[in-house]
Amino acid sequence: MAPTALNTTPKIHALLKDLHNKSLTQESTLSWPTLPARCTTEWDNIMRDKFIALDQDKCELVYHILRSIDATNVVEAGTSFGVSTIYLALAVAENAKRAGGQGKGMPRVIATEKEETKATIARGHWAAAGKEVEEVIELRVGDLRETLTKELGVVDFLLLDIWTPLALPALKLCQPYFRPGAVIIADNTVKLGDHYQELFDYVDAEGSGFRRVTMPYSGGIDMIVYQ
Ligand SMILES: C[S@@+](CC[C@H](N)C(=O)[O-])C[C@H]1O[C@@H](n2cnc3c(N)ncnc32)[C@H](O)[C@@H]1O
Numbered sequence: 001m002a003p004t005a006l007n008t009t010p011k012i013h014a015l016l017k018d019l020h021n022k023s024l025t026q027e028s029t030l031s032w033p034t035l036p037a038r039c040t041t042e043w044d045n046i047m048r049d050k051f052i053a054l055d056q057d058k059c060e061l062v063y064h065i066l067r068s069i070d071a072t073n074v075v076e077a078g079t080s081f082g083v084s085t086i087y088l089a090l091a092v093a094e095n096a097k098r099a100g101g102q103g104k105g106m107p108r109v110i111a112t113e114k115e116e117t118k119a120t121i122a123r124g125h126w127a128a129a130g131k132e133v134e135e136v137i138e139l140r141v142g143d144l145r146e147t148l149t150k151e152l153g154v155v156d157f158l159l160l161d162i163w164t165p166l167a168l169p170a171l172k173l174c175q176p177y178f179r180p181g182a183v184i185i186a187d188n189t190v191k192l193g194d195h196y197q198e199l200f201d202y203v204d205a206e207g208s209g210f211r212r213v214t215m216p217y218s219g220g221i222d223m224i225v226y227q
Helices: 010-027 041-047 056-068 083-099 116-129 164-177 193-204
Strands: 073-077 108-113 137-141 155-160 178-187 210-215 221-226
Touching: 010 056, 010 083, 010 116, 056 083, 056 155, 056 178, 056 221, 073 083, 073 164, 083 108, 083 116, 083 155, 108 116, 116 137, 155 164, 164 178, 164 193, 193 210
Parallel strands: 073 108, 073 155, 108 137, 155 178
Antiparallel strands: 178 221, 210 221
């Protein structure tokens, strides 16, 4: 068996495998070049019943980073059916366990999803994963440009797995809360490089406080560190 970053039960491994398979099967039916523009009503109508989950290897990378930076308070921009959220929840729960009550506070994943129907399905997946996962997730349903204006605490990590026009607004809303060394992961930064230009310009600007590297995962993934 290939090594895995994920320290969890066979039940959760099986659940995640099943959810990733379902997501990939759905995605294979989409003809990406012919889809309408992101953040339009037509796009939303097509995506409302789609997982579009972060790839499994990227989810494992995210989990690994969270364990490494000892993240306990993380934000997810774009939750959908809650697949990547399970990895985030498992990592913050493990980190809190490692701290044995001496940590920075209660572990928490602030998840964001604008579609009520997707939020309901996500909650079902978290319930299937069990209490350890369910109990650390705070799901904020609605437009993240609104829901992320509420209290965020000190943010260790932000996952940008959101339609690209929302990546920079989400980053800016979290920025005042980032701890030094906070990590931001953005998905599909090579495949959708043109769409991410605003985010790149902001992060790469002299004195921005951010540094980034692009990693050679499918479609590219950027790891940004807040200095
Ligand atoms: C790529 S999917 C997220 C996949 C998820 N991270 C996973 O791996 O399972 C992006 C999600 O962002 C949601 N979304 C789009 N616009 C949003 C907004 N303004 N506020 C909150 N969520 C939004 C979409 O409905 C979609 O479910």
